[in-house]
Amino acid sequence: MNNNILLESGTGEVEILEFIINDKYYAINIIKVKEVINANNLTKLPESHPAIAGLTLYRNKIITVIDLKYVLEKQHKSEIESTIILCQFNKIEVAFSIDNIVGVHRIKWDKITKPDDISTNSLVIGNIVLDNKIILLLDFEKIVTDISPSTGISENKMVDIDYKDRSNVKLVLADDSPLIRRLLKDTLIKAGFKNIKIFDDGKQVLDYLLKLVDKKNEKFIEDVNVLITDIEMPQMDGHTLTRKIKEHNILKRLPVILFSSLITNDLKHKGESVGADAQLSKPEIGELVACIDSFT
Template sequence: MSSIMDSVNQRTQLVGQNRLELLLFRLNGKQRFGINVFKVREVLQCPPLTQIPRLNALVRGIAHIRGQTISIIDLSLATGGRKIENLENGFIIIAEYNRSVQGFLVGSVERIINTNWDAILPPPKGTGKASYLTAVTEVEDELIEILDVEKILNEISPLKTDISQDLAATLDVKSSAGKIIFIADDSSVARNQVKKALTALGLEIETAKNGQEALTRLKELASETGDVTDKVGILVSDIEMPVMDGYTLTAEIKNNPELARLRVVLHTSLSGVFNQAMVKKVGADDFIAKFHPDELATAVEKWLGSDSKEK
């Protein structure tokens, strides 16, 4: 199975063109799910798991993999299904989210598909707040479900979202009074985390669920004065979003005269040197790995206080 991942590093050219690759897997039934290849470090047959006291009920045990102790989360249990019984035939997807490494137990792993972000759509209406879907797509006339992993992880180990009192006492964004902080993220949990962290700045906050929705709204705001920065102080955007990803959104903004002065901070659970290179390529102003409220608030304050004309 490791051979599936061998060519991942050769595929980085896909990103920035609103393209991605999904690793397909199944849990207990016939339904197929997908995870962005760039979140995945490794795929391996489920190793022996060690049980330790007081583990979260969704964590089947811990595994020692390449010198690291990793919690193994049963994705079927985590999404309300029955646990994966046959561990010997199961697989572990080792992935990195929010500055930490997790192992996701799945029933089987299939293959990698190449697709466009515009083929990745928001989940159907009516799925409700309890849904663990962040997006869906269609492959070979079959619906592929993409899970809101950030929601799952937050339920297992909730992240701190408030900024520290010491930082709150020093924040000063008076020069941006009356302007909007715009947040784009497809995960409802992530949007709320970012919103709560930035509330201390005292500015109005507006949100969008994907890059296309954000771009449309920013153009509407820009049309009122001819320059979006008259209304919006900064955009904090996820990278992985259905319809239009954060890289493409940033490039669209920087190539539009009415939007180009807008500061863009990419805020994502994707990490690594690769993303830093992409930030420069598309013209983003900053890259912040999820999720540390003080770091995010500090970066937003910094860019709110800067003049885009200096770029």
């Protein structure tokens, strides 16, 4: 997969890789995809999670392969040879077996609608209507975290953080995942934060901030001290949100922390190009608290 085709940051667009499982259409943000390969040498693991198809060897690395058909349909793939999407996020490399690749599409984030199911168990983060069909944008981080909780955000990652009274710090948090929003709120409260406003997409955050500026002008900073935002969100992504804030003559004072599974050494330039003040990869919740402290 040639990541040089990826878009400039903050354009409000995303490139998705569309694929098929059991004649249903799904998608992944292409920024997470390293390569698409065919594998016929999966090594089965004894007594492993039923969603784990096995291990494959990729460029002298052993990669865990997750059977998406089992995750979504509770059916195992019967074919010996599999099409595999090799991904990198949350500081891990992991692969997903699928049926077939359809292609790559460039679309606007504001054309991706939020799913009706807003429960923490949903594996869908957005619905895309394209060519008279519905494509489901999947929450791959949640899929992996459900199988291996240690790879995601959890309260036990707070063990090295000393509690202190941080109730004077006013945070705004944006993340489209109900699970991540809940875990982030719980862990930030355990660190001593009490004043946290939570939104589930970037457009909601920008609307809130612009209303604050209309009401209080430069004094908007009295109501919000730091913004923590995910990157991958329907309606408005975190890169676009950051760019709009940093291009605003008043809002540009607000420290913006990008907190996303998509923060890697290869992709940090995207956050830098839109003016992010800090970038941290999920699931490093401890580093997030230290970063907030550095701005307050």
